[in-house]
Amino acid sequence: MAILTYAEAGKQALAEEMRRDPLVWAVGEDLGRGGVFGQYKGMVEEFGPLRISDAPISEAAILGAAVGAAMTGTRPVVEMRFADFALCAVDELINQAAKARYMFGGQTKVPLVVREPMGMWRSSAAQHSQSLEGWYTHIPGLVVVCPSTPADNKGLLKTAIRSDDPVVYFEHKNIWGLEGEVPDADVAIPFGIARTARPGRDLTIVTWSATVHAATAAAEALAGDGIEAEVIDLRTLWPWDRAAVFASVERTGRLLVAHEAVQVGGFGAEVAATVDEHCFGALKAPVRRLGAPRVPIAYAPPLEDLLRVTPATIAEAARAIVSF
């Protein structure tokens, strides 16, 4: 075990996979200088500019070229810089990467990873702060990954690179510097297996990405009131670990889904509806979602904070469910 940051863990995963497989390469803007968040720092020195490739500010070309390169036998890892900028490459991801395998009758697969730094960090406003992971779960063909810890960022990125599916890989910008123990060994974490971030008997909180940390902080506060919340980190939204969520809700009888993304049409709605369909008999209270208001993200800190899902708002929602 080593203590690494979330960013360093991602870099270690990519470097290990590039050493293991010469067909893995990375491409994106400013990678030669280490990436805009330093998550590729030092990599061009080891792997050279062909495999850690700078790119023009042409998101559609970055992703579209990756599709062509993936269909012809390589494994590109695409850096989109901000999840918001990946919207410049929606055709390439949705109409091409996600569809090629099916519409060409299985003649090809598209093994690529699209890294999309997501979420609010500090005063980055409406075009550099979004959490759009729910959108991609709607698209057949895509895998959607949202790691919350350094260990998961290493293990899930390794699995993403080895996957033959196009994987949309959301790293949260606010936890680049989060430190944690990361296995030195070659540990690839399978998709679709949730992690119990904190066990509890009274209430299940399902969450992912940076909101996992808000939820565990909320759970600590709730424990002071005698409420033991179980926090389940989904890790991957497609596929998602329905069995783990069902098992937890069967025990606790209560569910809160918390995410940073806008609540309306968010993936929390999918989790809530699925639990309602499968676990209705076990529920002691209505399922509840907690997400952002349907408002673009603001710049000024007090306005930005209005939109955040925090330990306090999670704890408040949890108390309301338990006292139903």
Next chain:
Amino acid sequence: MPATSAPRNLDVDRLLSHHRLMWRIRAFEEAALRANAEKLVLGAIHPSIGQEAIAVGVCSNLNRDDILSSTHRGHGHTLAKGADAGAMMRELLGREGGTSHGKGGSMHIADFEVGMLGANGVVAANIHITAGAAHAIKLRGEDRVACSIFGDGAINRGPFLEGLNWASVFALPALFVCEDNGFASTTRTAAMTGGPGPAARAEAIGVPAVEVDGNDVMAVDEAARQAVAAIRAGGGPRFIVARTYRLTGHTAADAAPYRPKEEVEAAWRREPIARLAQLLADSGVRGAVLAAHEREAREEMDAVYADAKAAPWPPLSRGFEDVQDAGDPRERAF
């Protein structure tokens, strides 16, 4: 103008091969139009009748392991790259045994066995895909070329800029071919295009460009030969603008009332197959040989159509295959 006397260095065998292949493409599309009229083609088809010389002239300079990507108007390119006509026709009819098992239709025909990375339903999308295939070729140090054929409508979408710039800055082994048939869907491209045109745009970002008469298969063949040779020599990407005319409407359902009858009749007098036949006849090829190409092509495609009509629908299990490995819908149908 049609050539009236044969150049001295005419490669008759090569041109006969081109003539045969152009007829196979023409006959395939005529059979497809028949299938469409008989309501056996369920989705849209976009015929390339009149544009066969570009498919044949370009693809005859590509090897089997070279890459090709195409557009919604891709039957000719796909046949010229060597795809199986029978599987293509089954795909048009949505039948088992189609190139995509009936899951794609005309706009998603692909044959990865012959390096054909697919027709594409999104205008210009194949430009990026070809740039990426060329990138993979360069990464692996292979001696291959990736080619993208797209229409004149594509030059007004972003991928034309982004993809050609990409190939230029990375000096990729990519050949871009604009099949300029004058129409972007049902609108004249000239009315929607600023500046001096596609060749100037490509040159401006460092991709050498040539313009050829796309109805002259010899001219296309020669332009492609030179471009591919330059690319294989490490010279980076090349661009060919081939001028032609779309003799049918945008789709089989489009009667194209937006253009005068005289214009279309004049274009028929310049169509590439008859023009090549004239050239070959002038150089001493017997009419019976040329007529046999047409007859054999029609017989082949009649048989292909009959086979496709008799083929079954795909089994329903196909509907859930080939979506994805992780979260495969066959594991749990949500």
